[in-house]
Amino acid sequence: MKKAAPHETDISRITTCRICAGQCGIIVELDAAGRVDRVRGDPDNPLTRGYACIKGLTLGEAHSSPNRILHPxxxxxxxxxxxxxxxxxxxxxxxxxxxxxxxxxxxxxxxxxxxxxxxxxxxxxxxxxxxxxxxxxxxxxxxxIDQSAKWITADRLGVWEAGKDPYENAEVLLVIGANPLVSLSTFTMVMQNPVKALKEAKARGTRLLVIDPRRTETAAFADRLLQPLPDEDAALVAGMLRLILEENWADREFCEHNVEGVEALRDALAPFTVDHVAQRCNIAAEDLVAITRDFAEPHPDGRRKRGAAASGTGANMGAFSNLTEHLVECLNVLCGRFAREGDAIGNPGVLGARWPRRAQAIAPTRGWESGWRDAWGYGLLMGERxxxxxxxxxxxxxxxxxxxxxxxxxxxxxxxxxxxxxxxxxxxxxxxxxxxxxxxxxxxxxxxxxxxPMMLERADIRSRDWESYTLHEPFHQFAQMVARPPENSExxxxxxxxxxxxxxxxxxxxxxxxxxxxxxxxETEDLFRILLRHSAFPAEDLLAEKRGVVLRGDPMCVKPAEPCPPRFQVAPSDVLAELETLAGVRRQTSALRLVCGRVRHVQNSMYHDLPSIARRMPENPLSMHPDDMASRGLVPGALARVRSAHGELRVTVAPDRNLRSGVVTMPHGWGDGRGANVNSLTSLIQGRQTINAMPILSGFDVMVDPVDRNAGQGGPGN
Known part of the structure; x- marks a missing residue:
């Protein structure tokens, strides 16, 4: 008889949560009927080490919810x-x-x-x-809907075949408009037990730099936090790049061999002086210089720092989102923040074939410019409309x-x-x-x-195509089916x-x-075998591995570049045109700026009505700095009207001293009878990007006024 895995008994099973890319190892305890009774983190999982977030811990409530649909x-x-x-x-x-x-x-x-x-x-x-x-x-x-700017950047700037600087070698990590300790979706950060992993990185000497208008859960660990006005990300990063070139902090040797367009980019960045950017972002000029120096300045002996910059939805859902992402990746390009020849490859892959990574760029193809186009003039982006x-x-x-x-x-x-x-x-x-x-x-x-079937009622494997992005180690765990579908369901x-x-x-x-x-x-397993037909380890072994294991195999290192390798394109003509447009934009307004955000309790629009979640967060309030509330006659729990150029909502307000003054925030994904949908304030057309039709979903102007609860104007969300 096969020996049970640790903590696995007749009434408990080891599997993984599949709500987000972290896919934490969990132990599911079952009742006598085989239904989910309790979920907890698996302490023996080598990556998550007992961690599971509130979303995973409430999977039992989701599976047994009386609101669940059980028949077509x-x-x-x-x-x-x-x-x-x-x-x-x-x-x-x-x-x-x-x-x-x-x-x-x-x-x-x-x-x-x-x-x-x-x-x-x-x-x-x-x-x-x-x-x-x-x-x-x-x-x-x-x-x-949220981060297609990353695909556009990859296909008009290029990507590095060997990937960014290895996480374990990072001396500095820069996070712009992202909160990876909650979202678990920033590829330069560890997604499994993220707080513990970040603390361990900082103990190794890694410095964390955060740019965000809110002191987020991630920013609480920052060695330096810069809180600019929202939707000035493109201008801010443009100012950082100008300063890097001006101070000769770029990796000159890397750029000479791997980058095209540096001088054209330098010329286009001329308007974005430190003083200009500081004024636009309403930050101190010396703070902008300090965070740029922390990220970019080489060591006194001339050695480059290691560690990459990354952005999230905060930067990818505002105006100039495609330009912002391009400029963020230019920080990495100009500073040479990529794995180099001889570097160990932390995760060469498990589910897919292992292939040699070379220390060179992959040229951009601008795929949306060729092939099929719809009647509205848009092509395909990585095969998608x-x-x-x-x-x-x-x-x-x-x-x-x-x-x-x-x-x-x-x-x-x-x-x-x-x-x-x-x-x-x-x-x-x-x-x-x-x-x-x-x-x-x-x-x-x-x-x-x-x-x-819900996730615990079916088996699964991780995404083969995303494993090198979501895992910094070659980890594998077959997510076994651990619960029975509800009786008499179809x-x-x-x-x-x-x-x-x-x-x-x-x-x-x-x-x-x-x-x-x-x-x-x-059969389901036959399809798994198709996906695993080129795997680095035998498919049968992978399908039997239910406990979670790091499979290192033979070590792999970054190979040397080919003769005359492709180059990054930092200054394509459309990027230069966007920079010129950005330089002419001036936002002078007395309105507040609203940013969307994530919360620990839910994943987008899922599971808001589960009892444990509803008790903790019955709605999604509008969070405001207390000074902004006081100036508008608002007190905690008051009802307010939020107006944008495209719509209005009635919401409850809540104080948040982690916000800078002039900024308000609401979690996205709410509505349908619980809370208010912030997207009701946005437009599908106005301000959308030219390549991907990305609308402005964050960083836009709103007016906030008190509402008399006795005036018969309805409750939150109406």
Missing amino acids: LRRTDDGRFVQVGMNEALDEIAERLGKILAEHGPDAVAGFRGTMNYTNSLAAHMLPAWLAAMGSHSFFSTMT MSAILPQAILGTGTGAVRALVVDGGNPVNALAETAETAAAFGNLQLLVSIDPFLNETSRLAHFILPP LIEDWQVFWELAKRTGHKIIFDDVPISMETRP
């Missing part, structure tokens, strides 16, 4: 949902899809990848494979008009700008299918809701929906470049 639902003409059999639902969906394909063509059928599709490895591959089988270009995801275009595509005509949409594990009605207008557009779809265990703003509009795995629809419409799925049978539905 069809929406009737009067808006009610009625239960139908799974095969009946799939047959009718396929029939409607067939008619839409015949009348409007393949691009009229779209798919949307939500957060829970990203952490479901089979569904993450099957959704785009289903669209490709039909010949549809209409693949949308959350990536083009721009999510902010989706409401227009639903209501419009021409190339890329959308008539049917399948949403897997997401809530785009909540996540996109102009909430009411987006919802109205989704209501015009000829077919909307939501694969989700709960009702939300999107699934309430769906013609069909197909409930999947559920379908997310990936199976796409296979079943393809079969019914006569399309052949190519799964990860491998044709699969369309006669007999594949």
Whole structure:
């Protein structure tokens, strides 16, 4: 008999949480019926070491929630949902899809990848494979809602084949508009047990620099914190780059061999003097110089510092977001903050093949400029369409008009700008299918809701394609299925929906470049084996490893560059044009600036109504500095009206001394009867970026006024 893993008994099982990219090791305790009774962190997991956040610890409440959908639902003409059999639902969906394909063509059928599709490895591959089988270009995801600037930067600046400076070698880490101790989504930081990992890094001598208008949970550990006005990130980083070039803090040798356009960039940065940037950002000039010196100035003996800069949604969801991200990565490029020949590769990979990394750039291709384009002039970004275009595509005509949409594990009605207008557009779809265990703003509009097993009721592996970004060590753990689906439920795995629809419409799925049978539905483990067919370790061993282990294998180091390697392009013409436009922008206003943020308790729009979460955070208040509250006659718990150029909300206010004065903040992802959706204050059109249609979702001006609770004007969110 196989020996049980530590802490694994007849009533407890070891697996992983799959809410976010951290994927913490957890122990799930079961009741006599095999249902989830309690979740706790696994102390024997070599990466998470007993850590699990509040979201993972409430997985039991989510799995047993009385609000969970346990059978397929069809929406009737009067808006009610009625239960139908799974095969009946799939047959009718396929029939409607067939008619839409015949009348409007393949691009009229779209798919949307939500957060829970990203952490479901089979569904993450099957959704785009289903669209490709039909010949549809209409693949949308959350990536083009929050951080698509990173994809644009990679494809117009270039990337370093060997990656950024290894985390364990970092002398300095710069975080701009990100809060990785809460979001667990900043690739230069450790995502597993992040507080402990950061404390250990600081004990090794790593200095943490944070640029954020709020003293976040991450900023609380900063050696230096700079709190500028929001939405001045591009100007601020432009000023840092100008100073680096002016003070000769750049890595001259690295730039000579690997960078093109330094002088053109220098010229374009001329307007962004220290004094100019300090005035724009409302910070002290000496503080800007100090944080730039901390990051960029070489050691007295001339050695470069090690450690990279990274940004998050704070920088990627405001105006000039594409320019901001480009300039942030230029900090790394000019200072040469990349793994060099001979450096050990911390995570050469487990699930995928190990391949040699060379100390050289990968040239940008600007892929959105060639190939397919929709009627609104947008191409594809890493194979995806721009999510902010989706409401227009639903209501419009021409190339890329959308008539049917399948949403897997997401809530785009909540996540996109102009909430009411987006919802109205989704209501015009000829077919909307939501694969989700709960009702939300999107699934309430769906013609069909197909409930999947929740994460503890299915097995999974980590993302093969993202493992080197989300893990700094070659770690693997097969996430075993540990709980039974609820009794008498009728559920379908997310990936199976796409296979079943393809079969019914006569399309052949190519799964990860491998044709699969369309006669007999594949077994889950067979699909895992396809994804693991080039793995660095035997697939059978990986599928049996349920405890979590670091698999180092033979050590790998960065290889030398090829002769005449590609170069980073720091000054393409569109970046120079954006810098010129930025230099002419002046925001003089008496309004407050609102930034969106994350909170520990929830992941985007998920699980707000779970009892443990609702007790801790029943709504998402507008946080304000106490001085800003006092000047407007507001007290803690007061009701306020928040107005932007595009909408208004009524919200409860709460004091937060961690904010700088002049800045207010609200968590995103709320609404649907709990809290208020901050995206109701935003526009799908005004100010959006030219390449990716990214709207301004953070850092915009608002007015905040008190509301008389007795005036009959409704409660928060109305």
